Amino acid sequence: xxxxxxxxxxxxxxxxxxxxxxxxxxxxxxxxxxxxxxxxxxxxxxxxxxxxxxxxxxxxxxxxxxxxxxxxxxxxxxxxxxxxxxxxxxxxxxxxxxxxxxxxxxxxxxxxxxxxxxxxxxxxxxxxxxxxxxxxxxxxxxxxxxxxxxxxxxxxxxxxxxxxxxxxxxxxxxxxxxxxxxxxxxxxxxxxxxxxxxxxxxxxxxxxxxxxxxxxxxxxxxxxxxxxxxxxxxxxxxxxxxxxxxxxxxxxxxxxxxxxxxxxxxxxxxxxxxxxxxxxxxxxxxxxxxxxxxxxxxxxxxxxxxxxxxxxxxxxxxxxxxxxxxxxxxxxxxxxxxxxxxxxxxxxxxxxxxxxxxxxxxxxxxxxxxxxxxxxxxxxxxxxxxxxxxxxxxxxxxxxxxxxxxxxxxxx
Amino acid sequence: xxxxxxxxxxxxxxxxxxxxxxxxxxxxxxxxxxxxxxxxxxxxxxxxxxxxxxxxxxxxxxxxxxxxxxxxxxxxxxxxxxxxxxxxxxxxxxxxxxxxxxxxxxxxxxxxxxxxxxxxxxxxxxxxxxxxxxxxxxxxxxxxxxxxxxxxxxxxxxxxxxxxxxxxx
Numbered sequence: 001x002x003x004x005x006x007x008x009x010x011x012x013x014x015x016x017x018x019x020x021x022x023x024x025x026x027x028x029x030x031x032x033x034x035x036x037x038x039x040x041x042x043x044x045x046x047x048x049x050x051x052x053x054x055x056x057x058x059x060x061x062x063x064x065x066x067x068x069x070x071x072x073x074x075x076x077x078x079x080x081x082x083x084x085x086x087x088x089x090x091x092x093x094x095x096x097x098x099x100x101x102x103x104x105x106x107x108x109x110x111x112x113x114x115x116x117x118x119x120x121x122x123x124x125x126x127x128x129x130x131x132x133x134x135x136x137x138x139x140x141x142x143x144x145x146x147x148x149x150x151x152x153x154x155x156x157x158x159x160x161x162x163x164x165x166x167x168x169x170x171x172x173x174x175x176x177x178x179x180x181x182x183x184x185x186x187x188x189x190x191x192x193x194x195x196x197x198x199x200x201x202x203x204x205x206x207x208x209x210x211x212x213x214x215x216x217x218x219x220x221x222x223x224x225x226x227x228x229x230x231x232x233x234x235x236x237x238x239x240x241x242x243x244x245x246x247x248x249x250x251x252x253x254x255x256x257x258x259x260x261x262x263x264x265x266x267x268x269x270x271x272x273x274x275x276x277x278x279x280x281x282x283x284x285x286x287x288x289x290x291x292x293x294x295x296x297x298x299x300x301x302x303x304x305x306x307x308x309x310x311x312x313x314x315x316x317x318x319x320x321x322x323x324x325x326x327x328x329x330x331x332x333x334x335x336x337x338x339x340x341x342x343x344x345x346x347x348x349x350x351x352x353x354x355x356x357x358x359x360x361x362x363x364x365x366x367x368x369x370x371x372x373x374x375x376x377x378x379x380x381x382x383x384x385x386x387x388x389x390x391x392x393x394x395x396x397x398x399x400x401x402x403x404x405x406x407x408x409x410x411x412x
Numbered sequence: 413x414x415x416x417x418x419x420x421x422x423x424x425x426x427x428x429x430x431x432x433x434x435x436x437x438x439x440x441x442x443x444x445x446x447x448x449x450x451x452x453x454x455x456x457x458x459x460x461x462x463x464x465x466x467x468x469x470x471x472x473x474x475x476x477x478x479x480x481x482x483x484x485x486x487x488x489x490x491x492x493x494x495x496x497x498x499x500x501x502x503x504x505x506x507x508x509x510x511x512x513x514x515x516x517x518x519x520x521x522x523x524x525x526x527x528x529x530x531x532x533x534x535x536x537x538x539x540x541x542x543x544x545x546x547x548x549x550x551x552x553x554x555x556x557x558x559x560x561x562x563x564x565x566x567x568x569x570x571x572x573x574x575x576x577x578x579x580x581x
Contacts, residue, residue, distance in 0.1 A: 060548035067533075068557060072564055103440055230465050230494055233522030244494060246466075251497045252415050342479070345440050346490055346501065348468075359488060361473055369478060374469040374490070382525040411548055 039407030070371030083169035089128035100358035103347035128352030139397035176311035177303030218272035222399035233379035236354025242270035248350035337366035453514035467520035476560035533558035
């Protein structure tokens with residue numbers, strides 16, 4: 001199958017040959033409210049018959065000034081806003097935000113906290129990939145696959161609910177730790193998920209991976225070459241499906257990723273099908289990481305010690321030690337809080353969608369002077385016109401789904 | 413131990429050889445360079461040729477209310493190398509009334525939307541940008557909301573929107 005966009009010569013037809021070629025093009029407005037965009041984004045497509053000649057994406061419909069709000073909320077409060085960025089995997093955003101804040105502060109987390117954050121970040125990756133691949137399936141006509149994925153997402157939501165009380169907007173992490181420690185019930189639920197999920201994943205792969213209709217719809221569609229991926233700033237599964245072997249979990253091991261054995265999943269084709277395969281395989285690798293982390297979960301405190309003066313002490317410490325009482329008082333009072341250096345740093349994690357980083361500027365106060373989010377979706381969506389050129393209108397949803405564009409993260 | 417990114421000493425040495433002494437600092441293992449807006453494009457092109465093939469982010473900080481800051485806008489270019497995993501931050505400082513810097517879209521196409529966002533939010537012009545329109549805010553919007561003199565609650569910018577009546581719709 002030829003991958004190059006077909007040459008369209010519209011000037012050589014009809015009685016009025018010599019008319020401008022764009023006179024024959026058809027303009028189609030796609031979105032901002034459309035079931036297949038999944039979120040609010042707009043595409044203006046120029047069509048030659050059914051073939052897309054050009055696409056002009058327009059974003060900003062969901063812009064809510066998250067970065068401006070970040071300059072007015074404290075480091076602990078802002079985590080609630082990061083939930084709403086990529087709401088498919090809010091736990092990963094929580095981890096990314098506080099990872100950036102702790103890099104600025106130079107905090108070293110406790111081993112238990114690192115493991116817990118690794119586990120929840122990987123569960124978030126599984127739930128993100130389930131929805132993304134499910135949506136690709138849904139948009140190309142595979143409804144059952146989507147429901148299988150959503151049922152498993154529900155199981156992960158249930159784990160998160162048991163863990164922190166919230167299903168969707170978790171706001172789970174805190175500076176120097178997390179809001180709740182793992183309870184035996186959470187560990188039991190994750191263990192059950194680890195046992196039951198591979199079977200569903202096998203079923204899902206049997207449904208779609210070698211399904212002729214799905215393969216025909218996605219193979220060779222939306223091809224992103226390796227050079228284009230790097231030049232366009234693509235990261236995460238989108239870049240890895242094009243043969244870029246970059247994965248921050250391996251390249252810049254943060255949290256506890258050094259301790260675990262897992263593979264970086266790559267493909268070389270760079271089309272929608274390759275992105276689907278990379279995501280399917282990454283879920284299996286995430287399961288491996290969760291399994292290793294859960295079985296080797298270190299004992300001990302989950303938050304950093306009282307001497308660091310950033311995380312709230314436990315009730316036991318507050319009522320029985322003077323350091324605990326002072327620390328609790330200092331952190332609770334509106335005009336106190338913890339000290340932040342007047343410096344700037346950038347830290348990123350490998351979020352399900354790609355490199356999710358925060359550039360945080362501290363000015364001595366507990367509120368960031370600037371909290372810039374580096375959203376992977378923006379750079380992926382900017383690549384969209386070059387991916388869709390020459391393909392048909394029905395491929396628009398396949399490409400859009402395989403890039404996993406989340407408008408809330410796109411617009412912030 | 414937290415991860416320490418690979419050193420960039422070789423890159424800095426090559427840069428100093430070509431452009432003279434460059435102001436650099438290291439914080440938490442992250443190297444930051446400060447270059448003038450005249451040299452910025454050449455330095456960034458040199459760095460791209462030296463292996464920094466991935467433009468991670470282009471953003472800006474408005475230092476209007478920052479204690480001790482002399483220049484108002486600080487552009488941030490976050491660079492990374494996919495081969496060596498080195499990272500480098502390049503800063504370019506700009507001032508009112510006409511903050512402008514050369515666009516890096518010819519070096520990294522990824523800068524296209526990132527620079528549009530900086531123009532939208534901070535009002536910094538990118539000379540040579542192929543399509544410098546607002547990215548998030550509507551075209552009619554007059555202000556640049558991430559500037560520090562722009563309040564959190566807005567400033568009556570709704571008056572700038574065209575009023576559409578029943579006759580015109």
